[in-house]
Amino acid sequence: QKEVEQNSGPLSVPEGAIASLNCTYSDRVSQSFFWYRQYSGKSPELIMSIYSNGDKEDGRFTAQLNKASQYVSLLIRDSQPSDSATYLCAVNRLTGGGNKLTFGTGTQLKVEL
Amino acid sequence: DGGITQSPKYLFRKEGQNVTLSCEQNLNHDAMYWYRQDPGQGLRLIYYSQIVNDFQKGDIAEGYSVSREKKESFPLTVTSAQKNPTAFYLCASSTALNNYGYTFGSGTRLTVV
Numbered sequence: 183q184k185e186v187e188q189n190s191g192p193l194s195v196p197e198g199a200i201a202s203l204n205c206t207y208s209d210r211v212s213q214s215f216f217w218y219r220q221y222s223g224k225s226p227e228l229i230m231s232i233y234s235n236g237d238k239e240d241g242r243f244t245a246q247l248n249k250a251s252q253y254v255s256l257l258i259r260d261s262q263p264s265d266s267a268t269y270l271c272a273v274n275r276l277t278g279g280g281n282k283l284t285f286g287t288g289t290q291l292k293v294e295l
Numbered sequence: 296d297g298g299i300t301q302s303p304k305y306l307f308r309k310e311g312q313n314v315t316l317s318c319e320q321n322l323n324h325d326a327m328y329w330y331r332q333d334p335g336q337g338l339r340l341i342y343y344s345q346i347v348n349d350f351q352k353g354d355i356a357e358g359y360s361v362s363r364e365k366k367e368s369f370p371l372t373v374t375s376a377q378k379n380p381t382a383f384y385l386c387a388s389s390t391a392l393n394n395y396g397y398t399f400g401s402g403t404r405l406t407v408v
Contacts, residue, residue: 214396223383224401225385225399225400226399228395270338272396272397274396279345280326280343281326281393282340282343282393283393283397285338287336287337288337
C-alpha cells in the first residue's frame with residue numbers, strides 16, 4: 183500500500199462545476215495535510231493546509247479531513263480553466279530523520295469550456 | 296521578499312560530467328530538501344537536511360551528493376554515477392516542525408546531451 187494515494191486522472195469537469203479531488207493516507211499518526219497545485223513545467227505551490235477534522239474553506243477551495251477514515255479531499259467550486267493543473271496531496275509524517283512531507287503522485291484536473 | 300532561489304533554470308550535462316545545482320533560501324528555514332520529478336511522475340526525495348552540517352539520504356540518493364555548510368544553502372551535485380539524470384529538480388525548505396508545509400523553488404531542468 184502506498185503511503186499517500188491519489189487517482190492520477192485526468193479528472194475532467196465543465197467550467198463552473200465543482201471539482202472533487204481525493205487522497206488517502208496510511209499513517210494514522212499524521213497530523214498535518216497539504217494540497218499543492220502544479221502547473222505543467224512549474225514548481226508546486228501551496229494552496230491549502232488542514233490540521234483538524236472537518237472542513238476548511240479559503241475562497242473557492244475547501245479542504246476536508248477525516249482522520250478516522252484516513253482521507254483528505256479538496257473541493258474547487260466554480261471551476262475555471264485556470265484551475266487546470268496537477269494537484270498534489272502531501273502528508274506530514276514524523277520519521278527518524280524529522281518531519282517530512284510524503285507526496286501522492288497527483289491528480290490531473292482539466293476544466294473544460 | 297523572502298523566498299527560495301534555484302539556479303540555473305536550465306542545465307545541460309555531458310556524459311561523465313558532474314554538475315551542481317544551487318539552492319538558496321532567505322526564509323530562515325531550518326530544513327531543506329531536494330526532489331526529482333520525471334515527466335508524468337510524482338516527487339521523489341533525493342536528500343534532506345534538518346540542520347546545518349547534517350543531512351540524510353532520501354529514497355533515491357544514489358548518484359547524488361549534497362552539503363549543508365550554511366543554513367541558507369543546500370547545493371546538490373549530480374555525479375557521473377547517476378545514469379539517468381535527465382529530470383526536473385526541485386528544492387524546498389520548511390520550518391523544523393514543518394507546520395506550514397514546504398516552500399518550493401522554481402526548479403532546475405537538467406538534460407543530458
